[in-house]
Amino acid sequence: MTITPEKKILWISFGLIVVLVAAAYGLSLRNGLVWDDETFIGNNKFVHDLSRWQEYFTNPKSISDEPMLSKMYRPVQTLSFALDVRLWGTWIGGYHLTSLLLHIASCMAIIFMLRTLVGLIPAVTAACIFAVHPALSEGVLSLASRGNQLYTLFGLLSLGLFLRVERIFDRNHILSVAAMALALFSKEQAIAIVALLPLFQVFSGRPWRLRERRSVLLYAPFFAAAACYLAVRSAVVGTPVVMPYWGGSIWMTLMMQAKVFATYLRLLIWPFLLKGRYDVTVPAAFPDLQVLGAVLLNLAVIALGAFSRGRGARGKLISLAIAWFYISLAPVSNLIPIPGAMMGERFLYFTFAGVIPLLTGAVEIETGKGVRKAGIVLGSAVLVAFLAADVRRTCVWENNRTFFTLLSSQQPDDYAVQVRMAQVELASGDVASALPRLERLIQGTISSVLPEYEVVPHYWYGRALLEAKRFREAYREFAIVTKISPAAFKDVSLFLAEAAANSGDIAGARRILEGEVESSPDNDSVWNGLGNIQLMTKDIPGAISSYRRALQINPGNKQAAANLRYALEAGGGPARRRND
Numbered sequence: 001m002t003i004t005p006e007k008k009i010l011w012i013s014f015g016l017i018v019v020l021v022a023a024a025y026g027l028s029l030r031n032g033l034v035w036d037d038e039t040f041i042g043n044n045k046f047v048h049d050l051s052r053w054q055e056y057f058t059n060p061k062s063i064s065d066e067p068m069l070s071k072m073y074r075p076v077q078t079l080s081f082a083l084d085v086r087l088w089g090t091w092i093g094g095y096h097l098t099s100l101l102l103h104i105a106s107c108m109a110i111i112f113m114l115r116t117l118v119g120l121i122p123a124v125t126a127a128c129i130f131a132v133h134p135a136l137s138e139g140v141l142s143l144a145s146r147g148n149q150l151y152t153l154f155g156l157l158s159l160g161l162f163l164r165v166e167r168i169f170d171r172n173h174i175l176s177v178a179a180m181a182l183a184l185f186s187k188e189q190a191i192a193i194v195a196l197l198p199l200f201q202v203f204s205g206r207p208w209r210l211r212e213r214r215s216v217l218l219y220a221p222f223f224a225a226a227a228c229y230l231a232v233r234s235a236v237v238g239t240p241v242v243m244p245y246w247g248g249s250i251w252m253t254l255m256m257q258a259k260v261f262a263t264y265l266r267l268l269i270w271p272f273l274l275k276g277r278y279d280v281t282v283p284a285a286f287p288d289l290q291v292l293g294a295v296l297l298n299l300a301v302i303a304l305g306a307f308s309r310g311r312g313a314r315g316k317l318i319s320l321a322i323a324w325f326y327i328s329l330a331p332v333s334n335l336i337p338i339p340g341a342m343m344g345e346r347f348l349y350f351t352f353a354g355v356i357p358l359l360t361g362a363v364e365i366e367t368g369k370g371v372r373k374a375g376i377v378l379g380s381a382v383l384v385a386f387l388a389a390d391v392r393r394t395c396v397w398e399n400n401r402t403f404f405t406l407l408s409s410q411q412p413d414d415y416a417v418q419v420r421m422a423q424v425e426l427a428s429g430d431v432a433s434a435l436p437r438l439e440r441l442i443q444g445t446i447s448s449v450l451p452e453y454e455v456v457p458h459y460w461y462g463r464a465l466l467e468a469k470r471f472r473e474a475y476r477e478f479a480i481v482t483k484i485s486p487a488a489f490k491d492v493s494l495f496l497a498e499a500a501a502n503s504g505d506i507a508g509a510r511r512i513l514e515g516e517v518e519s520s521p522d523n524d525s526v527w528n529g530l531g532n533i534q535l536m537t538k539d540i541p542g543a544i545s546s547y548r549r550a551l552q553i554n555p556g557n558k559q560a561a562a563n564l565r566y567a568l569e570a571g572g573g574p575a576r577r578r579n580d
Contacts (some may be wrong), residue, residue: 006120010111013124017107020131020383021100024390025140028100029093032399035420036144039064040081041095047081056082057185060237067487073233076186077147095143102149103140106349107131109153110357113160117204118317118361125364125379126357133356134389135271139349141397147187148349154183155193156353162197165207168217177221184229189331189350194226196327196354203309203320246334246342247282253334256280258294260343264329265301267348268355272389276396276407278343279414302326314362321358325351400424415441419456426460431467438464455484462495466502475499490520494529501533509533524554531563540571 003011033042046052046062056062056075063072080098088094107127115123130136139145161176183190197219201210208214247253260280267274283291305322308315328351334342396406401424407414408421418437425434441457462477478496481489493516501509513530520526531546547564550557 009120009124013111013127014108017104017127017131020128020387021104021107024132024387025096025100025103025137025394027391027394028096028141028397031096031141031394031397032092034142034397034400034403037142039066039069040078040144040146041085044078044081047078047085050082050086053079053082057232058236065490071237072188073237074147074185074187076150076182080146080150081143096141099140099143099146099149102146102153103131106149106153106156106353109156109160110353113156113163114357114361116163116206118357119364122361122364123357126360128383129356129360129386130353132383132386132390133271133352134274134386134393135267135345135348136352137274137390137393137397138276138345141394142346145346145349148189148346150186151183151190152350152353154179154186155190155350158183158193159196159200163200163204163206165218168214169221173218173221177225180222181225181229184226188233189328189347191226191331192328192350194222195330196324197222199320199323199327203316246280250335252282255283255288255291255295256342257333258291258298260333261326261329262294262297263343264325264348264351265297267345268352271386274345274389274393275410276345276403277341277411277414277417279411280342317358317362321355321362324354324358328354401428415453419460422457422460422464426464426467429467431464434464435461435468455481455488458484459489459492462499466495466499469502471499471502475503490523491525494525497529497533501536506533506537510537522553524550524557524560527553528557528560528563531560531567535563535567535570540567543567544571 040063041047044062044064046055046059052062056078060070060073063074063078064070081095084095084098088097107130110127110130111120111123113123114126118126139148158176158179161172161179164172165176166172180190180193183193198210200206201208201215207218245253247256260278263278301322305319308322309319311318329347332344332347396402400420404417404421404424407417411417418441422434422437422441425431425437438457438461442461458477458480462474462481465471465474465477475496478492478499481492482496486492493512497509497512500506500512510530510533513526513533516523516526517530527546527550531543531550534540534543534546544564544567547560547567550560551564554560
């Protein structure tokens with residue numbers, strides 16, 4: 001079998017990318033679950049039961065039972081986590097290995113998508129940069145960013161297949177539509193692909209000129225797939241609008257977003273000042289100098305794209321790269337206030353996969369040999385710097401303690417970061433550090449961008465006070481939570497009852513839990529808590545009944561099972577326990 005020079009380059013490229021990814025992120029195999037990883041994987045009962053896979057597509061709580069996160073719709077992401085659980089079990093390193101394999105696959109998909117537009121060598125060069133670019137490290141290291149990896153992989157395959165369509169409904173056409181559908185069901189941001197397809201056709205002339213009549217049939221299945229996705233998502237989730245605008249209004253949010261786009265541009269060029277979470281402050285007045293500078297920068301970039309379009313092959317690639325940048329980020333620009341952060345490095349994953357290859361192809365055009373040699377030397381030095389930054393970042397993402405210790409020092413006035421750092425301290429038993437941190441939040445020393453989040457530190461302060469055995473103060477904090485936002489934390493009634501009971505108000509604790517089981521009869525934790533109170537008041541039959549009810553709802557509730565055994569011993573002895 002003869003190996004063509006092109007295939008040889010592809011195999012060498014694949015080997016090089018594997019080596020680069022292993023060098024950059026190999027240490028992640030020792031990492032655990034960090035931040036939202038716990039929400040989407042560790043605490044998500046759906047991913048631990050693959051037999052419920054159909055619910056990933058029909059039940060909004062399959063991604064998370066938190067009210068805001070359940071408004072996301074990413075069934076393919078949830079399915080990938082369930083497959084990880086089935087394949088790797090409790091070894092979290094296996095989940096990270098899956099992410100590394102997906103990253104390698106995305107690198108190869110970049111080559112597949114753009115080799116016909118920019119040439120094989122520029123595509124390979126861009127894929128190597130993508131493999132180790134530090135601004136993409138969150139997309140690789142954070143398991144919660146799996147949706148970005150999946151929709152990027154499927155999106156790149158869809159675009160690559162689209163460029164290879166020869167006639168309506170041929171194999172490439174059908175596979176391209178299928179890949180786009182998988183991208184959409186991986187993450188909402190993939191809707192940008194629908195707008196990128198005609199742009200590619202306009203700029204490249206592939207698969208044929210846009211104005212030909214057969215283009216109607218070319219796009220019909222793509223739009224049908226997108227409409228089907230939106231209809232399914234709407235039926236399952238309800239409405240895409242689930243939170244207020246970050247800036248309080250669409251106008252102010254756009255002003256904030258101008259700064260976000262400027263930061264994204266900086267990260268593409270200089271990816272060494274990474275934070276993991278970015279605090280985008282609301283402008284105090286307009287014109288704010290930072291906002292004004294960001295607006296002018298974005299206008300200049302857009303003008304460059306418009307000017308470059310008619311400047312030959314190089315100009316077309318530059319123009320397409322700029323269009324890709326803004327279109328791919330549009331779904332997370334907060335024009336529609338959907339769940340998620342105002343800004344995140346993970347959002348750059350798909351954006352980078354198109355921008356840098358196109359710009360690499362533009363640089364390659366008409367570049368002399370001398371310039372190419374200098375570029376190889378400079379590029380090698382940059383790759384080494386990128387690798388060093390990736391290894392440091394991998395160590396930061398080792399666990400919640402390492403991650404939030406750095407993040408809280410970088411952003412001492414970030415509300416969400418400080419709340420999460422307090423949670424990490426509580427989890428490690430460091431109550432003495434968590435208490436003053438939460439007191440600062442409650443006293444208003446640090447304010448939240450979203451007012452509805454301000455109830456969160458009251459909950460965690462109550463948890464810290466419970467650990468410190470300051471039960472009356474804990475009761476006060478949990479009472480505040482139940483008054484302001486009773487649905488914010490599903491277990492707040494349990495802690496409220498615990499604080500009441502330890503303060504001596506056993507009857508009050510029982511009333512709280514009896515009221516809770518009436519409103520939430522399928523909450524096994526509440527039934528278990530009620531059983532504990534009944535046990536404290538010597539109501540052994542009631543406790544046994546409550547523990548059994550908890551186990552009927554959730555047979556895997558080990559705490560309820562242990563409590564039931566104790567109650568049976570207390571009420572009937574070993575013989576009674578055998579009969580039950």
